[in-house]
Amino acid sequence: MRILVVEDNRTLADGLAAVLRVxxxxxxxxxxxxxxxxxxTTETFDLVVLDLSLPEMDGLDVLRRMRGRRNPSSVLVLTARGALDERVRGLDLGADDYMTKPFEVSELEARIRVLLRRQAGLHNSSIAFGSIELDTVSRTLSAFGQTLDIPAxxxxxxxxxxxxxxxxxAKQSIIESLAAFDDDLSENAVEQYISRLRRRLAPYALTVRVARGLGYYLDRIAD
Structure with missing residues (x-):
């Protein structure tokens, strides 16, 4: 899942990015x-964490222009401007949630999980396929009731x-879902991740298959 953090306080922005990448x-x-x-205007994100007090263009104007282009990304407004009329304006312009600074990181992470789950159209936090199940809230993967250790x-x-x-x-969709602006994520890197996933999934009768020229898909391994 891809998140854009819009925050003029570089220390806070770097801290948020580090927490979310972990x-x-x-x-x-x-x-x-x-x-x-x-x-x-040019990139696609699942969620935008948006400060309001921004240089060059106010966060509410960013939000207004987003929704004017019918950008469907979820928006979590994160700002020190906590007056009721500010919150109402933000929500009326299309924000999905609103948090004021200072905030607890654990609450921010929980709100992000809710918004991403809603964005993906999930009615609960779990996605299952074959013998594996991913809890998108705790971000844990399990098989036959046992938690599997897997890199982020x-x-x-x-x-x-x-x-x-x-x-x-599509391979490009996987690249876009993982890569940040400062990440040089190649197609070869994606192929390496897919290869590792095949080894991890094999004991559970699952694999990742290649649709040549198109991308990848999950499949069960026949008995």
Whole structure:
């Protein structure tokens, strides 16, 4: 899942990005409203964490322009401007949630999980396929009731495949779901993640197959 953090306080922005990357998300960061508007015009994100008090263009203007382009990304407004009229304006312009600074990181992470689950159209936190099950809230993978230890990047690739289980996922879609602006993620890197996932899934009668020229899909291994 891909998140854009729009925050002019670079220390806070870097801290948020670090926390979210550890949780397995692909995170991009910009520090002003004009840059945010430009990126949101050309790039696709599952969620935008948006400060309001931004240089060059106010966060509410960024949000207004987003929704004017019918950008469907979920938006979590994160700001020190906590007055009721500010919250109402943000929600009326299309924000999905609103948090004021200072905030607890654990609550922010929980709200992000809810918004991403809603964005993906999931009615509960679990996605299952064959003998494996991914809890998208705790970001844990299990098989036959036992938790599987899997690196964050591989888990994100698997989540992308699970969300479209039985359908082909283009390699470029996997790259976009993982890569941040400062990440040089190649097609070869994706192939390595897929290869590792095949080894991890084999004991559970599952695999990742190649649809030549199209992408990858999850499949069961026949007896």
């Amino acid at each position: 949780a397995g998300y692909a995170v991009d960061v910009v520090h002003d409203g004009v840059s945010a508007d430009a990126v949101l 990047r591989e888990l994100s690739v698997l989540e992308t495949l699970l969300r479209k289980a039985g359908k082909v996922v």
